[in-house]
Amino acid sequence: MSGAETQPQHAAATATAVKLVDCDVHAQPTEPMLAEYMSAGARRRLERYGHRTPRVTDWYPRARNAGMRVDAWPGKPGHIWGSDPETTRAQLLDEFGVDYAMLEVLSGADCYDDPDLAVDWNQAMNHWQVDKWLDFDPRFRGSIAVPHEYPDLAVAEIERHAADSRFLAVLMPASAIEMLGSLKYWPIYEAAAAHGRPVAFHTGGYMDHRGAGYPSFYLEYHVANGINMQAQLTSMVGGGMFDAIPGLRVVLVECGLAWAAALRWSLDAAWELMREDLSRLKRRPSEYVRDQVWFTTQPIEEPQEPRHLLHAIAQAQLEDRLLFATDYPHWDFDSPTQALPRAMPAELRRAILAENALELYGLPAERTATA
Amino acid sequence: MPAIDCDVHCAPASFEALFPYLSDYWRQYITEGGVRLGGVAFAYPPLAPTTAVPAAREQAAREQAAPPTPESYDQLKESVLDRADPRAVVLNCLTGFETHRNAYYSAAVASAVNDWLREEFLARDDRLRASLVVSTISTEDAVAEIERVGGEPGFVQVLLPVRSDVPWGNKRNHPIFAAACAHSLHVGLHAWGRAGRAPTPSGFTSTYLEDYLGNQPIAQAQVLSFVSEGVFDRFPDLKVLLMECGFAWLPPLLWRFDKDWRGVWREVPWVKGLPSEYVAEHFRFTTAPAHLPRDRAAIGQLLEMLDAGGLLAYASDYPHNHGDGLTVLLDQLDEDARAAVMGGNAAALYGLP
Numbered sequence: 001m002s003g004a005e006t007q008p009q010h011a012a013a014t015a016t017a018v019k020l021v022d023c024d025v026h027a028q029p030t031e032p033m034l035a036e037y038m039s040a041g042a043r044r045r046l047e048r049y050g051h052r053t054p055r056v057t058d059w060y061p062r063a064r065n066a067g068m069r070v071d072a073w074p075g076k077p078g079h080i081w082g083s084d085p086e087t088t089r090a091q092l093l094d095e096f097g098v099d100y101a102m103l104e105v106l107s108g109a110d111c112y113d114d115p116d117l118a119v120d121w122n123q124a125m126n127h128w129q130v131d132k133w134l135d136f137d138p139r140f141r142g143s144i145a146v147p148h149e150y151p152d153l154a155v156a157e158i159e160r161h162a163a164d165s166r167f168l169a170v171l172m173p174a175s176a177i178e179m180l181g182s183l184k185y186w187p188i189y190e191a192a193a194a195h196g197r198p199v200a201f202h203t204g205g206y207m208d209h210r211g212a213g214y215p216s217f218y219l220e221y222h223v224a225n226g227i228n229m230q231a232q233l234t235s236m237v238g239g240g241m242f243d244a245i246p247g248l249r250v251v252l253v254e255c256g257l258a259w260a261a262a263l264r265w266s267l268d269a270a271w272e273l274m275r276e277d278l279s280r281l282k283r284r285p286s287e288y289v290r291d292q293v294w295f296t297t298q299p300i301e302e303p304q305e306p307r308h309l310l311h312a313i314a315q316a317q318l319e320d321r322l323l324f325a326t327d328y329p330h331w332d333f334d335s336p337t338q339a340l341p342r343a344m345p346a347e348l349r350r351a352i353l354a355e356n357a358l359e360l361y362g363l364p365a366e367r368t369a370t371a
Numbered sequence: 372m373p374a375i376d377c378d379v380h381c382a383p384a385s386f387e388a389l390f391p392y393l394s395d396y397w398r399q400y401i402t403e404g405g406v407r408l409g410g411v412a413f414a415y416p417p418l419a420p421t422t423a424v425p426a427a428r429e430q431a432a433r434e435q436a437a438p439p440t441p442e443s444y445d446q447l448k449e450s451v452l453d454r455a456d457p458r459a460v461v462l463n464c465l466t467g468f469e470t471h472r473n474a475y476y477s478a479a480v481a482s483a484v485n486d487w488l489r490e491e492f493l494a495r496d497d498r499l500r501a502s503l504v505v506s507t508i509s510t511e512d513a514v515a516e517i518e519r520v521g522g523e524p525g526f527v528q529v530l531l532p533v534r535s536d537v538p539w540g541n542k543r544n545h546p547i548f549a550a551a552c553a554h555s556l557h558v559g560l561h562a563w564g565r566a567g568r569a570p571t572p573s574g575f576t577s578t579y580l581e582d583y584l585g586n587q588p589i590a591q592a593q594v595l596s597f598v599s600e601g602v603f604d605r606f607p608d609l610k611v612l613l614m615e616c617g618f619a620w621l622p623p624l625l626w627r628f629d630k631d632w633r634g635v636w637r638e639v640p641w642v643k644g645l646p647s648e649y650v651a652e653h654f655r656f657t658t659a660p661a662h663l664p665r666d667r668a669a670i671g672q673l674l675e676m677l678d679a680g681g682l683l684a685y686a687s688d689y690p691h692n693h694g695d696g697l698t699v700l701l702d703q704l705d706e707d708a709r710a711a712v713m714g715g716n717a718a719a720l721y722g723l724p
Contacts, residue, residue, distance in 0.1 A: 062635070063635055063638040064635075064637060175572040175573050176573050177573065178573055178574055179571060179574060179575075179577065179581075180573065181577075182577070207572045208569070208572050208574070209572060209592070210568050210569040210570065210571065210572065210574070211534060211568070211569070211570045211571055211585060211588065211589035211592060212533070212534065212535055212589045212592035212593050212596065213535050213536050213537035213538050213541070214537060214538075215592065215595065215596060215599070216538075216540075216541060216542075216596075216599065216600060217599050217638050217639055218638055219595075219599050219631055219635050219638055219639055220538075220592070220596060222631050222635070223595050223624070223627050223628050223631050224591075224592055224595065226623075226627055227588045227592055227595075228571070228588065230587070230588045230591075231570075231571040231572065231573075231581075231585060232571075232572075232573070234581050234584050234585070235571070235576065235577075235581055238577075238578050238580060238581045239577065239578075256623065256627055258623035258626060258627070259623040259624070261619075261664070261669075262617075262620040262662070263620070265619055265662045265663055265664050266584055266587060266617060266620075266660075266662040267584065268662075269660065269662040269663070269693070269696060270580050270583060270584055270662070271580070272694060273420045273421060273693070273694055274421065274580055277578050277580045278578060278580055299627070299631075301623055301626035301627050301630065302629075302630045303622070303626045305676075308622065308626075308672075308676050309626075311672040311675070312622075312623060314672075315664065315669050315673075331634065332631075332634055
């Protein structure tokens with residue numbers, strides 16, 4: 001990949017229209033990098049005893065290149081894929097002209113940790129994010145990592161960063177100890193809404209595959225990211241959080257989007273039969289999905305007939321709810337120039353590539369480019 | 372032409388009906404332990420709207436709360452055979468979809484249910500077929516039961532619950548498919564089962580509705596498992612009928628499955644072609660529940676993406692109730708596709724006239 005030579009030339013500051021917002025970019029600290037930001041006690045516990053749950057890559061290894069783009073290793077001592085902002089700037093921001101890149105620092109391994117360790121771990125991720133990324137290039141935007149199994153402590157972490165407008169969202173995993181619609185997590189959602197931040201549920205987290213049992217392969221695990229999110233969205237709608245927290249906006253990240261229509265049909269059909277079972281709902285289930293749920297695009301479904309994807313988008317009324325994402329630096333990176341089907345109308349393409357994200361995250365539609 | 376109904380429920384009302392087929396040991400275990408057949412109440416709470424279509428509920432009321440699920444041939448005749456006059460009916464008894472963890476008990480109950488199905492139903496009407504019930508806990512016992520009754524003409528498939536300890540495609544279950552194929556049986560994978568296991572990656576749901584809809588994501592995981600584990604390469608004659616788990620979710624699932632397989636096929640080199648091609652050849656789906664859009668244009672689009680005429684098989688799912696989605700779908704199918712859905716696909720699957 002091209003590096004420094006593709007960086008913009010130094011020029012007078014000019015305002016340019018934002019054309020591309022990438023809503024799922026992975027910044028990945030190594031443990032030694034995080035350790036710098038942790039208390040001595042937490043660092044020692046982590047070094048000596050580790051986390052209580054395995055990482056997903058231990059369950060389902062990715063058959064080649066650990067599931068990353070081959071070129072994503074920076075070749076700098078101590079660095080891995082996604083750990084070096086300069087590499088990400090060159091390979092993503094500069095190469096594709098990304099105006100804003102939203103970082104999602106994944107923390108799935110921490111859900112069963114004790115509260116003190118979980119707080120320390122998430123604080124470290126946020127400080128590292130500010131220090132190494134948000135301060136490094138104004139195109140990087142953050143999401144607040146929180147110790148989600150301890151909602152009061154998660155709220156405190158949200159409040160610690162709420163004044164920093166570079167943090168665009170609160171980050172949650174797509175699987176937790178309880179269903180994501182559970183009352184347990186509502187304080188997090190209330191705090192996010194109160195501070196004007198959407199909650200981004202990123203695929204993964206601690207996945208207990210209990211419905212059908214544990215799959216054998218990464219292939220199944222990866223396809224099931226969309227399937228599991230269907231169960232979680234059902235829980236979110238069914239539990240009434242959208243009704244109780246009207247300002248809540250939810251982004252479902254890296255779980256696909258084409259299934260949304262079928263789930264809406266099922267939710268509505270079941271609700272028609274047994275409304276009283278969802279006693280907290282005041283409207284049709286699909287209306288909450290329509291009004292309060294956004295989806296990132298990567299990994300975008302690719303039907304053999306591209307117009308079928310357009311049908312799926314229209315059926316679920318997703319035209320103003322889709323946010324473009326590359327998922328850099330993962331193997332299934334969606335290129336901004338190729339991922340959306342050619343059959344997609346230009347207006348919809350513009351909405352997905354930038355406008356929907358600008359509106360959701362309240363980002364300025366023009367950016368002053370001062371390289 | 373009369374329909375073939377691929378999913379009609381029957382169940383013994385109590386263990387008394389199964390006692391003739393159980394040993395002294397199990398009769399005593401059941402009696403002294405106070406073990407009751409709960410009618411899989413977690414899946415079909417007696418008063419839930421999904422548990423009985425209005426006609427079944429009215430009949431139950433008239434007969435002063437007789438259970439809506441037919442427990443005898445006479446009840447089945449009155450409520451299904453005489454009313455709908457089907458060409459054939461496949462009976463599914465979910466009695467074995469219980470919570471217990473005792474593999475010995477599971478095997479004994481499965482054998483008793485199969486004997487009961489034969490004596491109470493199959494022997495009395497040549498329009499009737501049944502799913503062969505097996506232990507859902509022990510592969511060894513499931514195989515033994517298939518060996519015991521799989522050769523009898525009334526049994527057309529092995530019944531497995533969609534909720535499982537490990538996905539059904541897993542290697543450890545392959546002896547079940549080998550035994551099924553040896554007796555020219557298919558697999559019927561039915562909603563619910565294993566009530567003691569949480570249905571989602573994050574535990575139990577807090578409402579029945581969420582649990583009910585939970586069958587659909589779980590069914591999708593089973594589709595992935597059968598294809599990814601190479602079951603259809605090892606057992607090319609095997610077909611799987613997915614019952615009571617919906618089908619509108621299938622096209623987007625396959626778009627993603629095909630795409631991911633293209634990316635990581637090295638992990639599963641025994642999968643020789645597109646997952647969607649395996650599904651088209653080996654999976655069929657019953658029509659209940661048909662959770663569909665209300666908008667005709669959207670149904671038209673769905674039918675463009677989903678080969679309804681090739682994949683769907685009619686099921687009344689009596690006495691269960693999922694709303695009237697099927698009517699809406701059938702209205703928009705052409706004559707050939709409708710005939711395939713209402714009987715042709717099932718006839719081909721089970722070798723019925």
